[in-house]
Amino acid sequence: MNAASRIAADHAGRAVNRQLAGRRNRSLAATIFLLYLLLSTAIGLIALAVLLVTILQDGLPYLDVMLFENAPSANPDRAGARPAIIASVLVAVVLLATALPIAIGTAVYLEEFAPRDSRIIRLIELNIQNLAAVPSIIFGILGLAFLVRGLDLGPVLLAGALILGLQMLPTVIIAAREALRAVPDTVRQGGMALGATRWQVVWREVLPAAIPGIATGSILGMSRAIGETAPLLMVGAATFVSFNPGLLTQYTVLPILIYQWIKLPQDAFQGLAAAAIIVLLVILVTMNGFAIWLRNRYERKW
């Protein structure tokens, strides 16, 4: 490009810039709107930052090996969260073993096999949608009535985990159905056209293709369940458990232990609570991060 044409291009560019600038000035409304959007975002971020900072400030001094090794105690110097951490892990395992397979099975049935026009199926779908909107405390009451008292399980970890699983079902079912729906029909047709049965196509092609999406939904559902408190209070999660819980023993989970510690008068327990919150946060953020990673990693353009 020679000098003259470069200058010409420069001029043209500046003319365009000026036009654009003019347009920007004119749209005062757009600027205000943009500011409003930024402000709203900032409020959320600032609140989160303040929360994080306070919790880190309070909790970090108490975040030590003792927190993981010791049981709760009236003496804040010796108190730890071991039973609650173990219980939370156990709850996650029970969720994995019970709620997940049921939710995925339901989703596969509804999405791949159920007759589209059946009234009963519609009713079931409607119920699942509604179930997702039921307040968690109601699930707690249900657990109390059916599991703790009805089945006479008592206030044990299994009862709590099952009720969390029940609460998690609709979320995971809906997420799994969406993942299955995202697998294009051409894949199913391709399989059927080869003489495979519907079952073979679902099992070998559709389900594997939907697994990243299903996993993402499942992890998000589980992380919500693990941070849950209300229904567990209802089914009698004890607040002071100093032994390692099993499936059929009393138990407490992290969120409830936190709740309990915060209520205590000594400052040291506030610090312990903050430390436990950090532990819980790390678990949840890790799970959610993994879910996001899965989603991005396997996001597929058909």
Place this chain on the structure above:
Amino acid sequence: MDPTPSTAADSTAMESSRDRTPLGALGVAERTQADATPVEERDVVFDCQQVGVRYSGTRALRDVDLKIHSNAVTALIGPSGCGKSTFLRCLNRMNDLIPGAAVDGQIFYHGEELYQPQVDAIEVRKRIGMVFQKPNPFPKSIYDNIAFGPRVLGMKKDLDERIEQTLRRAALWDEVKDRLKEGALGLSGGQQQRLCIARALAVEPDVILMDEPCSALDPISTSAIEDLMLSLTNDYTVVIVTHNMQQAARVADMTAFFSVDQGETGTRCGVLIEVDRTERIFTNPAHERTEAYVTGRFG
């Protein structure tokens, strides 16, 4: 006659059919026929009589009488919406999978009626493969794509060999032999479509149905697939839907022209206008409507 609606019926019927094999004795034996035999004198693979289709009660196709001969390419042409795909799906009972679709009339496949109750749609599809408009490889490796059919149909012996043979047959081997374990979605569109053809060939079908297999492809891939179609007629019967008349002229032995009849009430319904040797359809068709269509004066 209603097609048996999908799923449960499919899988249970399959168990029983493995024993009785209603289509078991059908003649895939003498496949190769001398090129010299005129198309019309070759075996009749499909004999369609008064075939029609309704979608949720609305008629989309009616009264198709058509014979499809073996070891030849039969092209179905016609304006879009005239029921070419609908008709093609009748031939391997893929319409069974569409809720609300009902097929009437009779289709004799090697003399056996495809829509009689004891015929198992799964078994039919195993013999009559299908390739779709948009390449639809499974989201897994090239190898696994081809292996899917043989695996589900229990043809697991010498799988590697079968996969190589099929890929060679589909003129894809040289391009993919070094990356069989790589994802099929990484192939180009044309390669994906040849992979889908290979996938269909891997289960040793008798007939290959193709629904506008080149409409999403560039000219070079299209010509590769056309060559492939021609070579397939040595062993297979090929039925292809195309909206590209040059393509029909290039590859088809027989061409069937479908069009749309407008009813008095404004209902539109696909009909078969005529079927003949391809050169006659394009040079000297019996019907005015065919002539109008092939000469570009659409009527």
